[in-house]
Amino acid sequence: MPIVAEFLIAALIVVGAFFLLVGSFALAKLPDMMRRLHGPTKATTLGVGSVLVASMAYAAVVRGTLSMHELLITLFLFLTAPVTAFMVSKAHILRDRPERAKLPPTGSEKGWATLDPSPGSTDELAGFER
Amino acid sequence: MITLACQIALVAIGLSVVFNVYRIVAGPDVLDRILALDTMVINAIALIVVIAMLFEAPTYFEAALLFAMVGFLTTVSFCKYLLRGNVIE
Numbered sequence: 718m719p720i721v722a723e724f725l726i727a728a729l730i731v732v733g734a735f736f737l738l739v740g741s742f743a744l745a746k747l748p749d750m751m752r753r754l755h756g757p758t759k760a761t762t763l764g765v766g767s768v769l770v771a772s773m774a775y776a777a778v779v780r781g782t783l784s785m786h787e788l789l790i791t792l793f794l795f796l797t798a799p800v801t802a803f804m805v806s807k808a809h810i811l812r813d814r815p816e817r818a819k820l821p822p823t824g825s826e827k828g829w830a831t832l833d834p835s836p837g838s839t840d841e842l843a844g845f846e847r
Numbered sequence: 848m849i850t851l852a853c854q855i856a857l858v859a860i861g862l863s864v865v866f867n868v869y870r871i872v873a874g875p876d877v878l879d880r881i882l883a884l885d886t887m888v889i890n891a892i893a894l895i896v897v898i899a900m901l902f903e904a905p906t907y908f909e910a911a912l913l914f915a916m917v918g919f920l921t922t923v924s925f926c927k928y929l930l931r932g933n934v935i936e
Contacts (some may be wrong), residue, residue, distance in 0.1 A: 722929070723848050723849060724848065726849055726852070727848045727851070727852035728852075730849070730852040730853060730856050730900070731852050731855055731856065733856070733893065734855060734856035734859035734860055734893070734897075735859065736860065737860055737863050737889075737890060737893055738859045738860075738862060738863050739860065740863070740886065741862075741863035741866040741867055741886055741890065742863075742866055743882060744866060744867065744870050744882065744886055745866040745867075745869050745870050748870060750876060750879060752883055753879065753882065754872075754882065756886075757882060757886040757889070758851075759886060760884055761890070764887070764893065765889050765892055765893045765896075766894050768856070768893045768897060768931065769896055771900070772896045772899065772900055775849070775900055776905070779903070784905070784908075784912075786908035786909070787896070788907065789912060790892065790908070790911055790915055792913050793912070793915050793916070794889070794892070794915055794917075797915070797919040800919070800923065801885055801919065801922050801923065801926075804922070804923055804926035804927070804930075805878055805885075805922070805926055807926070807930065808878055808926045808929045808930050809876075809878050811929075811930060812878070812881060812929065813876075814852070831917050832925075838865050
């Protein structure tokens with residue numbers, strides 16, 4: 718294995734592990750739910766992406782074949798991390814009434830996170846206030 | 848050099864999982880625990896990939912892909928349950 722490729726792969730692995738550690742430390746350390754969301758959704762996703770890129774480069778250098786599994790996992794994680802963060806923050810706003818009172822008005826009759834049905838749907842949970 | 852990097856990464860990811868377990872135990876709200884479990888799944892994926900590189904076993908990647916899918920699905924369904932009181936309406 719060429720020394721440049723080896724050095725590059727090792728650096729990618731260490732950088733990815735560092736970002737995973739930073740994200741998890743932010744999750745443990747930060748004082749607030751909304752601030753805690755930042756660590757896992759940004760730093761941890763970047764870290765696992767870096768580790769997966771390192772694995773892809775390793776497979777390409779050692780076996781000589783480009784492995785597509787890692788690219789698939791990276792793509793899936795990068796697509797799903799924002800959705801997860803959005804769902805968690807929406808559930809948080811809905812569950813936490815003092816947090817919701819601090820938010821500015823939305824400018825329409827609907828709130829930021831609501832249990833009201835989407836426009837045009839018929840829902841038996843409509844108007845259910847927590 | 849790659850073996851050394853993998854060992855450093857294993858230690859760091861293990862420490863990250865310890866932080867996640869702390870947040871699962873101490874989290875004041877159920878959403879903190881959901882977020883910590885999601886982070887733990889991501890850490891597990893990284894751990895699987897690093898172990899696959901260390902032992903040169905390419906069959907681990909299906910496990911990593913399954914972990915990614917199941918972790919996303921459980922997080923979203925937990926949040927959906929908290930939002931609507933129901934998973935599938």
